[in-house]
Amino acid sequence: MQSSVLRRTLLGIIKKPSPALCCSRRNNTNYTIGGLWEPEYLEAMKSKVPLYDTLNIQMKGYDYPLLESYQKFVHTIASNMDIDVEECWATPPQNFKINTFKPNSTVVDKEFKLSMYERNVQIVDMPTTLYPILLSALSASVPEGVTVTVHEHDPEHEEVRYIPDLELKDLKDQLTLLGGPRVEKKKRKK
Amino acid sequence: MAEPLKKKKRIDPAVLRAREERKKKKIEKQIRRLEKNSRQLKPIDELEIPPAVFDTLKQRAREPTVISHEEMEERALLLKEWSLYKMKERMNDVQLLDKMIISQQKAMDELRLESEELYQEALAMDLNVMPFTIKGPVHTPPIVNYDSPDGDYTNITKDWFQPLFVKQ
Numbered sequence: 001m002q003s004s005v006l007r008r009t010l011l012g013i014i015k016k017p018s019p020a021l022c023c024s025r026r027n028n029t030n031y032t033i034g035g036l037w038e039p040e041y042l043e044a045m046k047s048k049v050p051l052y053d054t055l056n057i058q059m060k061g062y063d064y065p066l067l068e069s070y071q072k073f074v075h076t077i078a079s080n081m082d083i084d085v086e087e088c089w090a091t092p093p094q095n096f097k098i099n100t101f102k103p104n105s106t107v108v109d110k111e112f113k114l115s116m117y118e119r120n121v122q123i124v125d126m127p128t129t130l131y132p133i134l135l136s137a138l139s140a141s142v143p144e145g146v147t148v149t150v151h152e153h154d155p156e157h158e159e160v161r162y163i164p165d166l167e168l169k170d171l172k173d174q175l176t177l178l179g180g181p182r183v184e185k186k187k188r189k190k
Numbered sequence: 191m192a193e194p195l196k197k198k199k200r201i202d203p204a205v206l207r208a209r210e211e212r213k214k215k216k217i218e219k220q221i222r223r224l225e226k227n228s229r230q231l232k233p234i235d236e237l238e239i240p241p242a243v244f245d246t247l248k249q250r251a252r253e254p255t256v257i258s259h260e261e262m263e264e265r266a267l268l269l270k271e272w273s274l275y276k277m278k279e280r281m282n283d284v285q286l287l288d289k290m291i292i293s294q295q296k297a298m299d300e301l302r303l304e305s306e307e308l309y310q311e312a313l314a315m316d317l318n319v320m321p322f323t324i325k326g327p328v329h330t331p332p333i334v335n336y337d338s339p340d341g342d343y344t345n346i347t348k349d350w351f352q353p354l355f356v357k358q
Contacts, residue, residue: 049313061326064236080284081291092232093347100341109339113346117236128315129298133290139324146326162229164350171221178214 049127054086054153057121057138061146064093064117070143071119077137084124091118091161122153232350 057074061067071088078085093115102109126134135150142148243250257265302309 050315052315076280077283077287081287090234090237092234093236095235095346095348097344097346098341099344100339103339115235128313129294130291131316132319133287133294135319135322135324136290137287142324142326144327144329148324148326149321151321161231163232165224165229166351168221168224171217171224175214175217175221178210178217 047125047127049129052126052128052131052152053124055123055126056151056153056157057123058149058151059119059121059146060116060149061143062114062116063145066143067117067119067146070141070146071121073141074121074138077141078121078123078134081130081134081137083126083130083134085121086124087120087122089120089122089161091120093117120157 059067059070059074075085075088095113095115098112098114099108100110100112101107138148138150298309298312301312
């Protein structure tokens with residue numbers, strides 16, 4: 001992602017080559033975008049519209065078969081609109097224990113155990129113009145009981161999926177107590 | 191009898207630093223070893239086979255039911271009709287989306303001819319819509335003047351940060 005942004009800013013600089021090079025190699029073009037030897041289709045392939053980096057479409061609901069079919073639907077809608085769907089994944093559900101109390105007392109009347117399931121679809125490089133269309137397609141088709149959130153991707157969202165390694169965490173804490181990792185001198189290769 | 195207090199030997203600070211460096215090196219080596227083993231994904235409850243079912247899989251296995259020829263033909267025809275219907279539905283959706291995109295493109299082109307500034311504004315990212323939430327419809331509408339009972343919502347999701355067994 002970073003490289004594409006960098007490339008866009010670099011190639012945006014239009015350079016005028018020196019006359020000696022121009023006459024000997026090119027067909028008398030005065031302008032070359034990027035470098036003298038960069039092919040022109042590279043510039044033509046870039047998007048004319050600003051792009052969103054990575055977006056997560058997060059779907060949450062109490063009914064998971066419905067969620068799964070909705071995830072499939074979202075995926076097909078996005079691919080029909082020529083949007084790059086990079087990844088789809090499921091996050092472990094949040095389990096809730098819900099108690100209802102008898103009126104005017106704290107005696108537990110009923111107890112329910114419900115799980116809030118979650119599915120995610122990750123979209124990369126979406127043009128800004130298509131975003132509202134996608135949103136209206138999603139809100140028109142959202143099934144009952146499902147909450148959809150579209151937000152930018154955070155490294156935290158990735159971390160939530162993995163089992164945290166306690167030993168690794170301990171070791172890293174120990175290292176910071178001792179004063180941070182060592183600064184290694186670069187060895188010169190002979 | 192108490193001995194006279196010993197003088198604390200002065201350890202050379204270079205030696206001290208060397209000791210610390212060695213400890214750090216050991217810890218770093220362990221970190222690198224742990225990081226090499228790729229992390230495990232958390233198991234997803236709804237996609238796992240419950241262990242009780244897994245144990246009784248053999249008992250649960252059944253012979254496939256025998257379907258008559260007519261029944262199979264009926265089912266095949268029904269499937270064809272259904273797939274045709276769904277295909278038409280999908281084509282409708284796709285065409286609708288295409289129409290929306292085309293008309294948006296036309297509008298953008300016209301806008302560009304009108305004013306370049308407004309065009310650039312239209313292209314820019316809208317932060318109001320960036321984190322966007324859509325709530326799905328509910329099965330039954332909310333009951334008017336409903337007296338909801340008191341209760342508690344407790345999150346009992348498994349907390350992976352707490353170790354299951356505390357090391358003695």
